[in-house]
Amino acid sequence: MKPFDVVVVGGGGAGLYAAMEAMKTNPSLNIAVLSKVYPNRSHTSAAQGGANAALANKAKDDTVEMHIFDTIKGSDYLADQDAVDVLCSEAPKIIRELDNIGTPWSRMDDNTIAQRPFGGAGRPRCCYCSxxxxxxxxxxxxxxxxxKGVIFFNEYFALNLSVNGSRSRGLIAMNMKTGKVEAFPARTVIFATGGHSKMYWNRSSNAAGNTGDGQAIAYRAGIPLKDMEFVQFHPTGLRKSGLLITEGARGEGGYLVNRDGERFMARYAKEKMELGPRDLVSRSIETEILEGRGFDSPAGKYIHLDLTHLGADLIKSRLPQIREMSMQFEGVDPIEEPIPVRPTAHYSMGGIDTDNFGRTVMDGVYAAGECACVSVHGANRLGGNSLLDILVFGRIAGRMAAEESGKFEPGIISDAELKEQLAATRSNMQSSGHFERYGALREELGQTLAINVGIFRESSLLQQGIRDIAELKERFKKVRVFDSSDVFNTNLMQVLELKNMLDLAETVAAGAYAREESRGSHTRTDFPVRDDAKWHKHSVATLVNGTLSLGEKPVTMGRYELQERTY
Amino acid sequence: MTVSTDQHKEEKKDVTFRVFRFNPQVDSKPYFDDYKIPVERGITVLRSLNYIKEHIDASVSFRAFCQAGICGSCSMRINGLSQLACTTQVWDVLAKCREEGIIKIEPLRNLPLIKDLIVDMDPLVDKMRHYSNWVDSTMAESEMGKKEFLVSEEEFLRYDKATDCILCASCVSECSILRANKDYVSPAVLLKSYRMNVDSRDGIHDLRLAELVKDHGVWDCTHCYRCQESCVKSIPIMDAIHGIREDAIECRGAKDTSGAKHAEAFMEDIEKKGKLVEATLPIRTNGVVWTLQNLLPMAVKMIMKRRTPPPPPLVKSSKGIKVFRAMFREMSEHVKQDQKSHKK
Structure with missing residues (x-):
């Protein structure tokens, strides 16, 4: 195969923006997007609420500077301030560019792009399409x-980077339609594979495929992962499925109510109430439940998200999808009665360590979007900043890769390496010595993470979590792929995804155990306060000779000094 | 299965899923496998399939991703109807089963089969490419990002519903034209084309329309409404198809294409006689030469079987034609006014 100039792994918002921008930067380049699903299936599609940008269409006094401050404060001061600068300054441009190419933004009365309030933001700056x-x-x-004629390799499952010393030769992936392992020699590779919160399984709002494939591949190739302990729990997942009810529901005026009929957020965030930042609202809900003020049901404990006072018209016009979901998955019409919700693992702040241009430590390897950690979200991401992140940094990574691709020689991936990869990939298809069921391991992984590495963490719990994950990794060696077919072997794909989740779960638990403080989404009941003296720094997880090694990296500060974070 | 509901905890039934199986590597033709599992109220078809895959037969192959009705991956035919497995409740399907307690699961129609419930979506993507299913912005690339287009609420509402489309291809699977002609543009692509064509930011309306009125295009639809009925997002797809047709007649004139001429001849007959003058319909639609070349053999056969439509002078006006004409005029007036207000 002719070597590629740019291979983008992942066809969600970050990957597609990267590909589009790379084509724009240099249309003569050979650019491909490789995705394990058809790009339009990617999990970007599930983002309901919107993307933040200080357009000042709604609140005339909104500024980029305020967006920057809200983001840094929201991150509990762990975000790199120069990166946040880039994110927020580029935001208005990105939103307008999307408008210019046809995104159907909802509109205000003066025909400009509509904006609504979102959690942790000082002004209504979240741009949306219902x-x-x-x-x-x-x-x-x-x-x-x-x-633009981007070449798509749809339903290709990325397996590994082919690495030569400090350089990548390109990517190795499996064609799901044939089961063949194929080489994608490339000058540059951009990972845009989305988040890894599906490791919490049914306590997660994520799609089945949000298994952190890119992060795991990078990690195995020796590229460091950053701030992996920070996992965001979204306050309002549906009780039964963990599926998400957008923050927009609270943005439009929804109440959180406990069994005593009380709007309990008054206890935790007097001013912002339901629109406090996600980590705070999630902890508040969890506390209500732990202290016995939640509702109980065979499907688990929960509290109410009450929209009934908003009226049928508003719910139908602004929140039609969440109404549909409530009815389909809970049998509740939010026009008539409150929605049962509880926090659900939603977003991974951590990911592949990159600089502000999407570059990793490995020449020619880039990352963008949820799989990357620049870091703009620090210890807690604000609602409406994740779509923004994938767009802004997807675009930057695409441009960088296109510009820098000339610097790197395309690698050659040998047939021997492909053969080896194929054998490794299919090793679990043999019957001898393989008997563990994939479903059981995946379920147990989700369980131990939710209990031991969940919203409230503590030393002994985390130790238990680490032990469980190590044991699961051992058992995984004996996992059996029961489907023996080459064509579209989804059973094999599930097992490969589980491997990625197990590798990453280890870094999440280890990071959480090491960080002896509470910051943003990471709450240690045994270390309840933020400890800036010891822990105002990024954690870095690197695989060295097959073993996880934890390091650190300073936080880039700027105009904003450390402050206590209250809402 | 693990999920239980509050009020209906005790409600559980044994359900047989009759699943379409085909692995091109080993099977010469498709067959069905039956899987009988206990299902509680509140469980979706997708969760049942996941259960079968995890506990009974790992080789059953289907696509699923978001499991929340927004990615469009898990569309399949459930008891004959194309829909999303993740939003379809097993008990709802059971209530309408032809064979009690048996739910038949098959792949989508009108797309090439890959394996079991997985079909190839590439032909649909190819058609999206062919009919330029994108906004080709009137703004130069160098100017982008500097300012917003101003878009009225009214314009937004024109394509709002159409942008709900998740390309699940349920409409493609249900389309009766595609069954006869795989080259037909297909409902989803017409919907997307319409969405682009009413967007004021787009600059290739005429080009797209020119392609849509060609063979296999917008005029091939026979208004069976199955696309609209099966749409998992309840999008009025037929409104979009009619929208393109009205647009085509208005922008390009009725003389351009056989589809437009056919519609025009139809209107003329209805207005004059209240019924069709079938004998001359093909000539007025496709011209004398085409009709002689293509329909002469059929005409001869029809004569032999005495099935020929009456010649035009013998077609009498329908009863109550005067009242009908008045209604017709009133309707035309309404349509004209609607179009005017739409343009404002």
Whole structure:
């Protein structure tokens, strides 16, 4: 195969923006997007709420500077301030560019792009398209990539980077339609594979495939992962499925209510109430439940998200999707009665360590979006900043890779290496010595993470979590792929995804155990306060000779000094 | 299965899933496998399939991703109807079963089969490319990001519903034209084309429309409404198809394409006689030469079987034609006014 100039792994918002921008930067380049699902299926489509940008369409006094401050404060001061500068300054440009290429933004009375309030933000700056924002952005980007003639390798499962010393030769992936392992020799590779919160399984809002494939591949190739202990629990997952009810529901005026009929957020965030930042609201809900003020049901404990006072018209026009979901998955019509919700693992702040240009430590390897950690979200991401992150840094990584691709020689991936990879990939298909069921391991991983590495963490729990994960990794060696077919072997894909989740779960638990403080989404009941003297720094997890090694990296400060974070 | 519900905890039934199986590597033709599992109220078809895959037969192959009805991966035919497995409740399906307690699961129609419930989506993507299913912005690339387009609420509402489409291809699977002609543009692509064509930011409306009125395009639809009925997002797809047709007649004139001429001849007959003058319909639609070349053999056969439609002078006006004409005029007036207000 002719070597590629840019291979983008992942076809969500970050990957597609990267591909589009790379094509724009240099149309003569050979650019491909490789995705394990059709790009329009990617999890970007599930982002309901919107993307933040200080357009000042709604609040005329909104500024980029305020967006920057909100983001840094929201991150509990762990975000790198120069990176946040980039994120927020580029935001208005990105939102307008998306408008210019056809994204159907909802509109204000003066025909400008509509904005609404979102958690942790001082002004209503979240741009949206009813409650299908991510879906419409993803469609727009996919359409534009088709227009520009981006080459797509759909339903290819990425397996590994081919590495020569400090250089990548390109990517090795499995064609799901044939089961063949194929080489993608490339000058540059951009990982845009999305988050890894599906490791919490049914306590997660994520799609089945949000298994951190890119992060795991990078980690195995020796590229460091950053701030992996920070996992965001979204306050309002549906009780039964963990599926998400957008923050937009609270942005539009929804109440959180306990069994005593009390709007309990008054106890935790007097001013912002339901629109406090996600970590705070999640902890508040969990506390209500732990202290016996939640509702109980065979499907688990929960509290109420009450929209009934908003009226049928508003719910139907602004929140149609969440109404549909409540009815389909809980049998509750939010016009008539409150929605049962509880926090659900939603977003991974941590990921592949990159600089502000999406570059990793390995020449020619980039990362963008949820799989990357620049870091702009620090210890807690604000609602409406994740779509923004994938767009801004997807675009930057695409441009950088296109510009820098000339610097790197394309690698050659040998047949021997492909053969070896194929054998490794299919090793679990042999019957002898393989008997563990994939479903059981995955379930147990989700369980131990939710209990021991969940919202409230503590030394002995975390130690238990670490032990459990190590044991699961041992058992995984004996896992059996029961489907023996080459064509579209989804059983094999699930097992490969589980391997990635197990590798990453180890870094999440280890990071959480090491960080002896509470910051943002990471709450240690045994170390309840933020400890800036010891822990105002990023954690870095690197695989050295097959063993996890934890290091650290300073936080880039700027105009904003450390402050106590209250809402 | 693990999920239980509050009020209906005790409600559980044994359900047989009759699943379409085909692995091109080993099977010469498709067959069905039956899987009988206990299902509680509140469980979706997708969760049942996951259960079968995890506990009974790991080789059953299907796509699933978001499991929340937004990614469109898990569309399949459930008891004959194309829909998303993740949003379809097993008990709802059971209530309408032809064979009690048996739910038949098959892949989508009208797309090439890959394995079991997985079909190839590439032909649909190819058509999206062919019909330029993207906004080709009127703004130069160098100017982008500097300012917003101003878009009225009214314009937004024109394509709002159409942008709900998740490309699940349920409409593609249900389309009766695609069954006869795989080259037909397909409902989803018409919907997307319409969405682009009513977007004021787009600059290739005419080009897209020119492609849509060609063979296999918008005029091939026979208004069976199955696309709209099966749409998992309840999008009025037929409104989009009619929208493109009206647009085509208005922008390009009725003389351009056989589809438009056919519609025009239809209207003319209805207005004059209240019924169709079938004998001359093909000539007015496709011209004398085409009709002679293509329909002469059929005409001869029809004569032999005495099935020929009456010649035009013998077609009498329908009863109550005067009242009908008045209604017709009133309707035309309404349509004109609607179009005017739409343009404002």
């Amino acid at each position: 409650d299908k924002t991510g879906h419409t952005i993803l469609q727009t980007l996919y359409e534009q990539c088709l227009k």
